[in-house]
Amino acid sequence: FRAALWRAAGGRVATGPFRGMRLAPRPYLPHLLGTYEQELHPVIDALCARRWRRIVNVGGGNGFYIAGLGARCHEAELIVFELESSAREVIRSTLDRNGLTERTRVLAAAEPAGLEAACTGEGPTLVVMDVEGAEVDLTDTHVVPALRRTTMLVETHEFVQPGCRELIELRFTSSHTVTAIETTPRTAADFPAALAPLVQRFANARCVDAVQEWRPEAQSWLLLEPR
Numbered sequence: 001f002r003a004a005l006w007r008a009a010g011g012r013v014a015t016g017p018f019r020g021m022r023l024a025p026r027p028y029l030p031h032l033l034g035t036y037e038q039e040l041h042p043v044i045d046a047l048c049a050r051r052w053r054r055i056v057n058v059g060g061g062n063g064f065y066i067a068g069l070g071a072r073c074h075e076a077e078l079i080v081f082e083l084e085s086s087a088r089e090v091i092r093s094t095l096d097r098n099g100l101t102e103r104t105r106v107l108a109a110a111e112p113a114g115l116e117a118a119c120t121g122e123g124p125t126l127v128v129m130d131v132e133g134a135e136v137d138l139t140d141t142h143v144v145p146a147l148r149r150t151t152m153l154v155e156t157h158e159f160v161q162p163g164c165r166e167l168i169e170l171r172f173t174s175s176h177t178v179t180a181i182e183t184t185p186r187t188a189a190d191f192p193a194a195l196a197p198l199v200q201r202f203a204n205a206r207c208v209d210a211v212q213e214w215r216p217e218a219q220s221w222l223l224l225e226p227r
Contacts (some may be wrong), residue, residue, distance in 0.1 A: 052123070078105070
């Protein structure tokens with residue numbers, strides 16, 4: 001099933017704001033399908049329409065966001081933090097497949113001092129953060145003051161750090177416009193029908209599973225834009 005979808009997509013993201021981006025083999029299926037975090041697709045499109053001096057991805061995973069954003073924001077310096085060394089290798093592979101290696105610094109786990117350094121400099125900075133609860137420490141403007149003038153898209157993880165969404169909102173209410181985006185359920189209608197119609201016809205239940213993100217509970221993202 002996975003191999004059939006990979007062949008149908010040609011190893012590229014099938015839909016969404018990063019459509020056409022090359023992926024490393026055996027990707028997370030919502031990445032390949034382009035349905036991953038589809039609640040954010042309008043936000044991503046709007047952010048990609050701006051000019052960024054640098055884009056900082058905190059919690060790089062397999063490189064989906066840093067490569068996707070980098071491919072659309074051609075002038076931006078790219079910086080990605082990722083804790084796991086094996087994941088950093090996948091990120092490097094994804095960057096290489098999309099011609100982004102020379103523009104990107106791949107760093108280990110984000111610490112406040114390292115994040116401050118990454119966000120400091122001339123021109124506008126975009127931070128995209130998904131760090132499984134560590135967002136509470138990494139959005140503290142007392143230790144990362146550069147975030148006071150930075151645009152951020154932060155995934156909050158209440159099941160790891162209860163109250164983190166409210167805390168982060170309070171930190172930035174006076175300096176940023178705060179927009180919350182909520183997760184929504186996935187259904188068969190989310191599978192890109194044009195990608196593999198025969199697969200969908202004969203394996204519809206697996207197609208429904210393929211668009212699921214298997215989150216432990218409903219989650220929120222915060223878009224934080226400097227006033």
